[in-house]
Amino acid sequence: MGLCVLKFGGTSVASPDLILAAARRIIDTRAAFSRAVVVVSAMGHTTDQLLELADAVNPHPSRRETDMLLATGEQVSIALLAMALQSLGAPAISLTGQQVAIRTTSSFTRARIRSIDTTGIMAELDRGRIAVVAGFQGVTDDGQITTLGRGGSDTTAVALAAALAADVCEIFTDVDGVYTADPRLVPDARKLDRISYDEMLELAVLGAGVMHSRAVQFGQRYNVPIHVRHSRKSDAGTLITRESPEMENASVVGCALKENLGRVSLRDLPNRPGVDAAIFNALAEADINVDDIIQNEASGGGMNISFTVEHRDLADIKPAMERVLTGFGRGEMSIDVGLSRVSVVGLGMRHHTGVAAKMFTALAEAGINILNITTSEIKISCIINRSDGERALKSVHSAFDLADGQPAAIDTITPMRSVRA
Amino acid sequence: MGLCVLKFGGTSVASPDLILAAARRIIDTRAAFSRAVVVVSAMGHTTDQLLELADAVNPHPSRRETDMLLATGEQVSIALLAMALQSLGAPAISLTGQQVAIRTTSSFTRARIRSIDTTGIMAELDRGRIAVVAGFQGVTDDGQITTLGRGGSDTTAVALAAALAADVCEIFTDVDGVYTADPRLVPDARKLDRISYDEMLELAVLGAGVMHSRAVQFGQRYNVPIHVRHSRKSDAGTLITRESPEMENASVVGCALKENLGRVSLRDLPNRPGVDAAIFNALAEADINVDDIIQNEASGGGMNISFTVEHRDLADIKPAMERVLTGFGRGEMSIDVGLSRVSVVGLGMRHHTGVAAKMFTALAEAGINILNITTSEIKISCIINRSDGERALKSVHSAFDLADGQPAAIDTITPMRSVRA
Numbered sequence: 001m002g003l004c005v006l007k008f009g010g011t012s013v014a015s016p017d018l019i020l021a022a023a024r025r026i027i028d029t030r031a032a033f034s035r036a037v038v039v040v041s042a043m044g045h046t047t048d049q050l051l052e053l054a055d056a057v058n059p060h061p062s063r064r065e066t067d068m069l070l071a072t073g074e075q076v077s078i079a080l081l082a083m084a085l086q087s088l089g090a091p092a093i094s095l096t097g098q099q100v101a102i103r104t105t106s107s108f109t110r111a112r113i114r115s116i117d118t119t120g121i122m123a124e125l126d127r128g129r130i131a132v133v134a135g136f137q138g139v140t141d142d143g144q145i146t147t148l149g150r151g152g153s154d155t156t157a158v159a160l161a162a163a164l165a166a167d168v169c170e171i172f173t174d175v176d177g178v179y180t181a182d183p184r185l186v187p188d189a190r191k192l193d194r195i196s197y198d199e200m201l202e203l204a205v206l207g208a209g210v211m212h213s214r215a216v217q218f219g220q221r222y223n224v225p226i227h228v229r230h231s232r233k234s235d236a237g238t239l240i241t242r243e244s245p246e247m248e249n250a251s252v253v254g255c256a257l258k259e260n261l262g263r264v265s266l267r268d269l270p271n272r273p274g275v276d277a278a279i280f281n282a283l284a285e286a287d288i289n290v291d292d293i294i295q296n297e298a299s300g301g302g303m304n305i306s307f308t309v310e311h312r313d314l315a316d317i318k319p320a321m322e323r324v325l326t327g328f329g330r331g332e333m334s335i336d337v338g339l340s341r342v343s344v345v346g347l348g349m350r351h352h353t354g355v356a357a358k359m360f361t362a363l364a365e366a367g368i369n370i371l372n373i374t375t376s377e378i379k380i381s382c383i384i385n386r387s388d389g390e391r392a393l394k395s396v397h398s399a400f401d402l403a404d405g406q407p408a409a410i411d412t413i414t415p416m417r418s419v420r421a
Numbered sequence: 422m423g424l425c426v427l428k429f430g431g432t433s434v435a436s437p438d439l440i441l442a443a444a445r446r447i448i449d450t451r452a453a454f455s456r457a458v459v460v461v462s463a464m465g466h467t468t469d470q471l472l473e474l475a476d477a478v479n480p481h482p483s484r485r486e487t488d489m490l491l492a493t494g495e496q497v498s499i500a501l502l503a504m505a506l507q508s509l510g511a512p513a514i515s516l517t518g519q520q521v522a523i524r525t526t527s528s529f530t531r532a533r534i535r536s537i538d539t540t541g542i543m544a545e546l547d548r549g550r551i552a553v554v555a556g557f558q559g560v561t562d563d564g565q566i567t568t569l570g571r572g573g574s575d576t577t578a579v580a581l582a583a584a585l586a587a588d589v590c591e592i593f594t595d596v597d598g599v600y601t602a603d604p605r606l607v608p609d610a611r612k613l614d615r616i617s618y619d620e621m622l623e624l625a626v627l628g629a630g631v632m633h634s635r636a637v638q639f640g641q642r643y644n645v646p647i648h649v650r651h652s653r654k655s656d657a658g659t660l661i662t663r664e665s666p667e668m669e670n671a672s673v674v675g676c677a678l679k680e681n682l683g684r685v686s687l688r689d690l691p692n693r694p695g696v697d698a699a700i701f702n703a704l705a706e707a708d709i710n711v712d713d714i715i716q717n718e719a720s721g722g723g724m725n726i727s728f729t730v731e732h733r734d735l736a737d738i739k740p741a742m743e744r745v746l747t748g749f750g751r752g753e754m755s756i757d758v759g760l761s762r763v764s765v766v767g768l769g770m771r772h773h774t775g776v777a778a779k780m781f782t783a784l785a786e787a788g789i790n791i792l793n794i795t796t797s798e799i800k801i802s803c804i805i806n807r808s809d810g811e812r813a814l815k816s817v818h819s820a821f822d823l824a825d826g827q828p829a830a831i832d833t834i835t836p837m838r839s840v841r842a
Contacts, residue, residue: 016477
C-alpha cells in the first residue's frame with residue numbers, strides 16, 4: 001500500500017474554485033497511492049493580511065501572539081480543503097499542527113520541528129480517510145502554538161513524509177518544476193527532470209525560490225523523494241532525490257540570481273582567536289543570515305572580514321557590528337549596497353574541471369565586473385553589481401548550454417579549488 | 422482582589438481601531454478590579470464570511486469541519502487583542518478554548534460546556550497578565566475543536582466568570598443595555614437598570630436579542646451578576662441579577678416581538694399515550710425548536726396539537742411531521758406562515774392580577790386579532806399576524822407605561838391563571 005504526502009501552497013488554494021481543483025488532484029493522486037496525507041498553506045495573501053492587521057494594533061507584536069494569529073490561516077485552509085474533499089465524495093479529516101502533535105522548539109515565528117507523532121494520522125488513514133494537515137505550524141511541549149517561519153509548509157510536508165515513510169512528497173505549486181534558471185529572467189531556461197538534494201539545496205540558498213532549503217535538508221536527511229510540480233498541470237515536474245550516477249554527467253545543472261544584497265566589510269580587526277566568534281555570535285543574536293564570507297590578513301597585520309547580507313537586514317546589522325568593533329577597540333566598517341549574486345551549481349563540478357574558468361570567461365565577455373568570488377564543492381558564486389544581474393544570469397546560462405540539456409564541454413584544466421579566495 | 426470577566430462582541434472588535442478602543446476599556450476596567458479575564462468574539466462579519474467560503478466548496482459541510490473553520494475567527498481576535506493590550510503597555514496573553522481547556526460535549530456546532538480548567542488562567546493572572554480567551558469555542562476530551570453555537574461567546578464569558586468566581590461578568594456590546602422593548606421599534610423604550618435572570622431569560626427566548634438565553638441560564642445557575650453595557654460609552658448598562666424585593670413592584674418589566682414565525686397545526690391525532698412523545702422526539706431529531714405549544718381534545722374524540730416554529734425551520738418540519746402522521750395512521754397537518762409573537766414579561770405578574778386583561782385590551786383597542794395565547798408564571802405571549810407586529814409592540818409598551826419606569830396600575834381582577842388555553 002503506497003503512501004503519498006501532497007503539499008499545496010497558498011497560490012494553489014487561493015479561492016474556493018482552486019480548493020476544489022486541489023481536492024480533485026488529491027483524489028486522483030490518492031487513487032495511485034491508496035493512502036494520502038495532504039499539507040496545505042494559508043490561502044493566497046492571508047498571511048500578509050493578518051500581518052497587516054497585527055501591524056495596525058501593534059507595530060512590534062510579540063512573536064507568541066504573531067504565531068497565534070498566523071496559525072489561523074492554515075486552519076482555514078485545512079477545514080475548507082477537507083470540506084471540498086467530502087463534497088467530492090472522499091472521506092477526509094482536517095488536523096491542526098497541535099492535533100497531529102507536530103512538536104517544535106519554542107522559538108516563536110521560526111520554530112524547528114522536534115518530533116511528529118504519526119499515531120493519529122495513521123489511525124485516520126486506516127479508517128480510509130485523507131488526512132489534511134495544517135502546514136507551517138506546530139505546538140510546544142506546553143501547548144503553545146508555534147509557526148515554522150519561511151518555507152514552513154514545505155518543511156511540514158517533507159517532515160511528515162519522512163515520519164510516515166511515504167513513498168514520495170509531492171509539492172504542488174504554481175511553477176512546472178525546478179529550472180536551469182528562473183524562466184522569468186531566462187526565457188530559454190529548461191525544466192529539470194531530476195536534481196540531487198545537494199544541488200537543490202545550493203540553488204535554494206542561492207536564490208531559486210521553488211523550494212526552501214529547510215525542506216530539502218529534511219528530505220535529504222530522511223531520503224524522501226520530493227516531486228515539485230504544477231498544481232494545475234498533469235505533467236511530471238522535477239524529482240529531487242539522492243544523487244545517481246547519471247547526474248554526475250552535468251558539470252552545471254542550474255544557475256541562480258539573488259538580488260538586493262549588501263556587502264559588509266570589516267577591516268583592520270585584531271588578528272587573534274575569538275574575533276570571528278564575536279562577530280558571528282552578534283549576527284546570530286540579531287537573527288541575520290550572512291553568506292559569501294571572506295577573511296584574509298590585511299597588509300598591516302590586522303584582519304579583514306567581509307560578507308553579504310540581504311538589504312532588509314542592513315538596518316539591524318549596523319548597530320550590531322558597531323558594538324562588536326567597540327568591543328575590539330579597533331577596526332572599521334564599510335557597507336556596499338546594490339549588489340547581486342550569480343551562481344552556478346552542479347554535482348559534476350567535483351569531477352569536471354574548468355567550470356570556474358568558463359563562468360568567469362562568460363562574465364568577462366559580457367563586460368561584467370566580478371566583485372567577489374566564493375565557492376563550495378558544487379557551486380561557484382560571483383558578487384556583481386545589481387544592474388548586471390539579469391545579463392550575468394543569461395550569459396552564464398548560455399555558456400553552460402543549459403537550455404539544450406547536454407553537459408557543456410569543459411576544455412580548460414583550471415582546477416576549481418584554486419578559485420577559493 | 423477583585424476579578425472581572427469582560428466580553429466583547431464582534432461589532433466591538435470589528436476593526437483595528439475598535440480593538441484598540443476595547444483594549445483601553447479593558448485596561449480601565451482592570452484598574453478597578455485588579456484582575457481581568459477577557460472573552461472576545463470573531464471580528465465583525467468574519468463568521469459569515471467563513472461560512473460563505475465553506476458554502477462555496479461544500480453546500481453541506483460537515484459540522485466537525487465547520488467548527489474547525491469557525492474557531493479561527495475568535496483565534497484571530499484574541500491574538501490581535503492581546504497585541505493591542507501589549508502595545509498599550511498591559512501584559513496580556515491570548516488563549517484558545519483548547520489552551521484554557523474549555524471541555525465540551527462533542528456535538529459540533531452546538532457543543533455544551535462540560536468543564537473549565539481554571540488552572541492556566543489563574544497562573545496567568547498571578548503573573549500579572551490579562552488573559553484573553555477565545556469565546557464560542559471549546560475542545561472535546563479527544564482534542565476535537567468544537568463551537569458552542571448561537572450565543573456562544575456570551576456563554577463562554579459567563580461560564581468563565583462562574584468557574585473563576587468573578588465579581589461580575591461585563592458584556593460589552595453595541596447597545597446601551599436591556600430595554601423595555603426594542604428601541605428600534607419603540608422609540609420611547611427605556612433602558613432598565615436591573616432585571617432578574619428569570620425575566621431576562623423570558624425576554625431572550627421571546628425575541629430580545631441583547632443576550633442569549635444560554636448565557637443567562639449559566640449566570641442564574643452560578644449566580645454570576647451580568648452587566649450588559651455599551652462598549653464605547655462609560656454609562657452603566659443593565660445588571661442581570663437574582664431577583665430582589667423591589668423588582669416585584671413592576672408587574673411588567675419589558676415586552677418583546679419575535680417575527681417570521683409559522684404555526685404548525687396537527688389535527689385529529691389518536692388520543693392515546695405516546696403521541697406527544699413521537700411528535701416531539703421527531704422535532705428534537707430534526708433539531709427544531711418549537712414554542713407556544715397548545716394541545717386540546719378535538720370534538721370527534723381525537724386530539725389537536727399546534728406549535729410555532731421559525732420560518733427557516735419549516736422546510737425541515739414538513740417531512741418530519743408527515744412521517745409521524747404516517748406512523749399514527751391518522752391525522753392532518755396545516756401550516757400558517759407570516760406570524761409574529763408579542764410578549765410581556767415581569768416577575769410582578771406572580772402577585773399582580775389583571776396583566777393579561779390589560780394586554781388583551783390594549784391589542785383589542787389597536788384592532789389587532791389574537792390568534793393564540795400562551796403564558797408562563799412571568800410572561801404572556803400572543804401570536805398575531807406579522808403585519809400587526811410593530812403596532813402591537815407599541816400598544817402593549819404604552820399600556821403598561823413602560824416608558825416612564827413606573828409600575829402600571831392594574832385595576833381589574835382577572836387572575837392570569839385563567840388565561841391558560
